Amino acid sequence: MSQESVPHSTAETSRRRLLQSTGAAGAAALAGCFGGGDSDGPTGGEITGDEPMTERTFTAPTSVIPGDMQWNDSNDSNYPDRPGFVVFDRLLYFRATTGEFVEGALSDWEVGEDTATLTLQEGVTWHNGEDATAADLERKLHISLYDNHPMGNYTSVENVEAVDDRSVEIGLEADVSEPVFLNSIRALQLDRPAEQYEDIRQELADDPDSTALTEFAPEEPIGTGPFAYENAGEQELVTTKFEDSHWADDVNFREYRFQFIDGNEQAWQAIRGGTVDALHNIFTSPDIKASFPDTVVEIQQPTNWGKSIAFDHEHEHLGQREVRQAIAHAIDREVVAENSAGGGDAKAPVEIPTGIAGNFDGSAQDWLDDPDDFEDYSGQNTERAAELLEEAGFSRENGTWVDEDGETLEFEYKVPAAWNDWVDAAITMNQHLQDFGIETNLVTRDDGVYFGEDLYGDTGFDAAGFWFSDGWTYPYHSLNWSLNSWDARNVYNYPESVDVPPIGEPDGESETIEFGPEFEALVGMDPDSDGTRQKINELAWAFNYDLPLLPLMEKVDQCFVSTENFKVVDESDADASGIQYPTTFLPRVGKLVARAEE
The missing domain is CATH 3.40.190 (D-Maltodextrin-Binding Protein; domain 2)
Structure with a gap:
């Protein structure tokens, strides 16, 4: 990577x-x-x-x-x-080894039933020499909310206000647990000085659809x-x-x-x-x-994230759940991870695809009441993959799967060319699918093209390398990311609701899950309650059954420091x-x- x-x-x-x-x-x-x-x-x-x-x-x-x-x-x-x-300074930092939040630009934070209070460090200073104040923090939070920050699930611009020189109060319009709130703000940086952003805030206040923010490109930063x-x-x-x-x-x-x-x-x-x-x-x-x-x-x-296959859910074939399930059965994730890691220990195969991170130590499965109820799609079960495609109306002709109209089951799979470990994983995955009779074409793309055109532009993709979690272990975040985020709707075109049978009963009678209301409820629930655990199991099952993404492997980050001139x-x-x-x-x-x- x-x-x-x-x-x-x-x-x-x-x-x-x-x-x-x-x-x-x-x-x-x-x-x-x-x-x-x-x-x-x-x-x-x-x-x-x-x-x-x-x-x-x-x-x-x-x-x-x-x-x-x-x-x-x-x-x-x-x-x-x-x-x-x-x-720039982050508002706060997170120590993964202990689970603690650590001071950044903030010195204190408190999340109550109706109000969250954030307090700036004394002495935070902009690089132009101005003292950073609560008005700057207010501006940052306002602009973030205009920019669709997930805080919008439980507050709004009019409820975020500087109350003195260092503190901002956030009125909570819905229940939100402290872990969800703090995790949602911990990637925010104090990076919106008045000199560069006050006019933009005013323009967004007048017109929330303004492109002033996304088009602004300062050549020099004023940081903290x-x-x-x-x-x-x-x-x-x-x-x-x-x-x-x-x-x-x-x-x-x-x-x-x-x-x-x-x-x-x-x-x-x-x-x-x-x-x-x-x-x-x-x-x-x-x-x-x-x-x-x-x-x-x-x-x-x-890191608590890793490589997955993102399917375009508007694709003629990949939009069919049975096809996605068949692909999952045709790929051996353990071999993919081994080949991607190059003989090292930096990659772990995803044990059970649920969208929950924690595949190095098995903690992903700790959230599941009965892991055996979930489909593990393990190994290369090509017999089951064939059954699924046949159920969906496909047949195998001359070693290649075709649909009822004789159209070949084929797709392009795009990955960024510079991410050598993803390319190695994609080569292995590609071979597994081709051996099974699905015609795949591996396409490597320059980073700028991949992110600017394929994922977040107008070119699009059939299937693409994507991350199945965005770095959090608490399942609210990772499941919301894969099932209910902006990316789910706009990058891989996943629907707002799906029909899902009961947990562990794939042939049972299905009921419709509306993801928006489900996550609105989960955001405020006590992470340690039985009700929270039940809802997480239901959402993990929806992921496992419908496969909005196919997680392949999880990674650790590797950083290297030369000690020749530094300690x-x-x-x-x-x-x-x-x-x-x-x-x-x-x-x-x-x-x-x-x-x-x-």
């Missing part, structure tokens, strides 16, 4: 490029050095907390040409996600993070330490640079050759890792493996620091 290949979070309108938002149960440890290390140890030496300021530069990749970057993440084109993570925009050339973005940042005391290097790197091969070569100090998140097989210098350490983090905390520190991304979060808290200059 490429450096900026991550699923889009429903915490921002999901028609944009991909943004990472994680939420995981369980730890993913710092893997340590896969060589002999140096004299200071695999992490580069002890971090004491009082490291002196240096003039060093930390360099990492970006997949967006710096000269083409624009800094509005509501705009489809050329937003640089990883640089954005150091230029520990590093401020300095300049951008064709190959390199330069950001410099912002001395007035509330993180500044823990940052001990002067510059954070982002070098344009196009594709995994170039990224691997860059860290081998020492032209970058880190790779943010990139799938790397064991043989490639073995080629890195001994000074490079790996940090693995849970990074070891596996005993929860921040290292718990908060994404190590390359963008750890400098904030003094746990990725420059070595003293000689």
